[in-house]
Amino acid sequence: MSVSFPLWFLERLRRAHHVVALTGAGISAESGVPTFREAQTGLWARYDPTELATPEAFLRDPALVWRWYAWRRGLIAQASPNPGHRALAGFEDVFPKVTVLTQNVDGLHTQAGSTRVVELHGNIHRNLCFREGAPVPPGAERPGEPPTCPRCGDYVRPGVVWFGEMLPTAVLQAAHQAAAECEVFFSIGTSSVVEPAASLPLFARDKGALVVEINPAATPLTPHADLSLRGPAGHILPALLAALTTP
Ligand code: NAD
Numbered sequence: 001m002s003v004s005f006p007l008w009f010l011e012r013l014r015r016a017h018h019v020v021a022l023t024g025a026g027i028s029a030e031s032g033v034p035t036f037r038e039a040q041t042g043l044w045a046r047y048d049p050t051e052l053a054t055p056e057a058f059l060r061d062p063a064l065v066w067r068w069y070a071w072r073r074g075l076i077a078q079a080s081p082n083p084g085h086r087a088l089a090g091f092e093d094v095f096p097k098v099t100v101l102t103q104n105v106d107g108l109h110t111q112a113g114s115t116r117v118v119e120l121h122g123n124i125h126r127n128l129c130f131r132e133g134a135p136v137p138p139g140a141e142r143p144g145e146p147p148t149c150p151r152c153g154d155y156v157r158p159g160v161v162w163f164g165e166m167l168p169t170a171v172l173q174a175a176h177q178a179a180a181e182c183e184v185f186f187s188i189g190t191s192s193v194v195e196p197a198a199s200l201p202l203f204a205r206d207k208g209a210l211v212v213e214i215n216p217a218a219t220p221l222t223p224h225a226d227l228s229l230r231g232p233a234g235h236i237l238p239a240l241l242a243a244l245t246t247p
Pocket residue numbers: 023024025026027028029030033034035036037038103104105106121188189190191192193194214215216217219231232233234
């Protein structure tokens with residue numbers, strides 16, 4: 001599939017000093033990590049992820065939520081970065097500053113070589129104490145049950161931000177600073193419905209950035225974007241990198 005880009009867009013992009021990419025589950029879909037909107041499979045098909053990824057669900061049934069995360073950790077452990085992640089990492093050879101703001105918890109941007117990554121929703125490979133929120137190093141696990149915190153004895157939870165929870169202040173500040181500073185803001189593979197991430201492109205646009213969406217489907221951001229590039233990130237981002245690097 002060949003991809004072409006409007007000339008005005010390439011010219012404006014080439015002049016950018018700071019490029020920001022907000023990414024969502026769609027960029028990792030081509031690595032085999034299912035998005036939340038895709039049907040859950042196997043044993044988990046009857047559960048709604050938005051009802052498992054909450055503090056209330058964990059309090060109600062810690063073992064169930066822990067097992068679901070163990071399954072997702074297993075899927076993510078088998079995944080590796082795809083051409084979309086790698087092209088975004090390649091942007092660092094083209095622009096003086098590139099910031100990736102990701103809603104993904106899979107760590108695939110860092111694995112691909114991106115060096116300035118703000119993990120808005122945490123990282124599934126980390127563990128936190130449920131009561132104190134402090135990091136807990138990996139330790140002995142009891143099969144099917146959350147481990148307990150060696151300090152306070154409460155349950156250990158995955159190091160991700162659940163629905164209904166606030167993002168850490170420092171993380172949100174870093175995201176707003178990047179959005180305010182950049183000249184071009186990409187929104188890639190996100191349905192643009194989960195706040196506060198969904199508002200970041202609008203904030204960037206208010207501060208003067210060009211907003212570009214990359215997604216095979218329209219989203220609530222589409223009418224507000226300066227340009228919508230329809231298609232999978234794994235095709236469009238490598239084509240864009242090639243357009244920027246070929247004279
Ligand atoms: P989402 O599931 O709501 O939306 C995914 C979006 O990606 C959709 O708009 C879809 O059209 C688009 N898409 C699908 N395939 C694509 C492709 N190949 N290229 C580009 N776009 C593609 O995901 P979201 O917006 O990230 O928000 C839901 C929440 O799910 C977030 O909080 C996130 O933390 C969490 N989540 C993370 C992962 C992960 O870490 N990989 C996986 C699932 C869910």
